[in-house]
Amino acid sequence: GKTASLRASVTSRIVPKAKSGAQISPQASYKVAVLGAAGGIGQPLGLLIKMSPLVSELRLYDIANVKGVAADLSHCNTPSQVMDFTGPTELANCLKGVDVVVIPAGVPRKPGMTRDDLFNINAGIVKSLIEAVADNCPEALIHIISNPVNSTVPIAAEILKQKGVYNPKKLFGVSTLDVVRANTFVAQKKNLSLIDVDVPVVGGHAGITILPLLSKTNPSVTFTDEETEQLTKRIQNAGTEVVEAKAGAGSATLSMAYAAARFVESSLRALAGDPDVYECTYVQSELTELPFFASRVKLGKDGVESIISSDLEGVTEYETKALEALKAELNASIEKGIEFAHKQQ
Numbered sequence: 001g002k003t004a005s006l007r008a009s010v011t012s013r014i015v016p017k018a019k020s021g022a023q024i025s026p027q028a029s030y031k032v033a034v035l036g037a038a039g040g041i042g043q044p045l046g047l048l049i050k051m052s053p054l055v056s057e058l059r060l061y062d063i064a065n066v067k068g069v070a071a072d073l074s075h076c077n078t079p080s081q082v083m084d085f086t087g088p089t090e091l092a093n094c095l096k097g098v099d100v101v102v103i104p105a106g107v108p109r110k111p112g113m114t115r116d117d118l119f120n121i122n123a124g125i126v127k128s129l130i131e132a133v134a135d136n137c138p139e140a141l142i143h144i145i146s147n148p149v150n151s152t153v154p155i156a157a158e159i160l161k162q163k164g165v166y167n168p169k170k171l172f173g174v175s176t177l178d179v180v181r182a183n184t185f186v187a188q189k190k191n192l193s194l195i196d197v198d199v200p201v202v203g204g205h206a207g208i209t210i211l212p213l214l215s216k217t218n219p220s221v222t223f224t225d226e227e228t229e230q231l232t233k234r235i236q237n238a239g240t241e242v243v244e245a246k247a248g249a250g251s252a253t254l255s256m257a258y259a260a261a262r263f264v265e266s267s268l269r270a271l272a273g274d275p276d277v278y279e280c281t282y283v284q285s286e287l288t289e290l291p292f293f294a295s296r297v298k299l300g301k302d303g304v305e306s307i308i309s310s311d312l313e314g315v316t317e318y319e320t321k322a323l324e325a326l327k328a329e330l331n332a333s334i335e336k337g338i339e340f341a342h343k344q345q
């Protein structure tokens with residue numbers, strides 16, 4: 001009826017429409033868990049996922065304050081049932097049978113901090129949550145938001161390996177916000193309609209490891225060297241722009257929730273059989289010599305269906321240099337994550 005189409009149109013604003021106009025099963029319904037659901041990202045992310053017509057159960061987990069968030073969201077008259085789980089004793093029940101686990105648990109940056117400064121606290125949080133994921137829903141798609149993503153994803157991979165359940169096609173670092181920001185800034189600069197602009201962002205999710213491939217912007221746009229330099233820097237520092245504006249109250253939460261909801265919706269559409277779903281994400285990859293790398297991937301029923309290598313072909317000299325320059329930092333972050341996971345064994 002009318003409300004169903006309103007709901008569908010609201011959600012379809014989050015995810016760009018499938019270009020093929022492909023239909024997905026009208027019965028598609030999935031269970032999604034958010035770990036860290038009472039936080040700055042978790043709350044608006046819960047709201048956006050509650051709006052999805054593809055979700056039947058929304059399971060909210062946090063170490064505190066999640067009951068009120070769940071009670072509040074449960075009054076929205078959208079199809080999904082909202083359930084709350086508080087503390088480690090309820091984590092297993094939260095995870096059993098879920099299709100997608102989204103992890104925004106952990107501390108955010110304050111002014112002057114890099115994402116790597118969060119490592120000591122967030123590495124342990126991600127480790128313990130991934131252990132529970134491995135034990136209770138090893139088949140689920142895992143979306144990691146907790147920073148530093150460049151390290152927390154390799155940590156998760158090692159923990160899943162230790163538990164014997166690692167599937168590289170189902171472990172994702174959420175770098176969607178970098179794409180969302182790149183799309184916004186390029187559209188503003190070039191006076192383009194926002195909905196049409198798509199910039200692939202590759203590498204990782206911190207500082208210079210964030211590499212927007214402006215030369216691969218769709219629709220095709222040309223930039224002066226100055227514009228390229230300025231836009232690249234702005235996209236790389238956009239998170240810090242928000243951290244400074246919030247002046248101690250945290251980092252991006254609303255735009256992050258928007259980006260994470262888009263990535264969840266894309267994943268669910270892919271699970272439901274849409275054959276035309278592409279997103280940039282930080283995954284195990286053979287695109288470069290680094291074991292993890294963010295790039296566009298095609299999503300399918302089993303997670304990553306293929307990694308799109310063509311984006312790295314025929315890039316500009318500026319982009320080639322930036323790609324070489326980011327490898328040392330990204331590699332160090334990956335190794336730091338792996339080392340942490342091994343030390344904890």
Ligand code: NAI
Pocket residue numbers: 035036037038039040041042061062063064104105106107108109118122125128129144145146147148149174175176177178205250251252253256
């Ligand atoms: P927040 O502090 O507002 O919320 C974090 C939530 O995690 C809190 O509710 C807290 O109780 C919960 N939490 C802490 N330990 C937990 C545990 N062991 N199990 C379950 N929940 C736990 O922080 P915010 O702003 O929501 O940010 C969360 C994370 O997301 C940070 O690490 C931040 O750096 C990262 N982030 C990532 C971005 C990306 O693009 N990937 C962008 C913005 C933030």
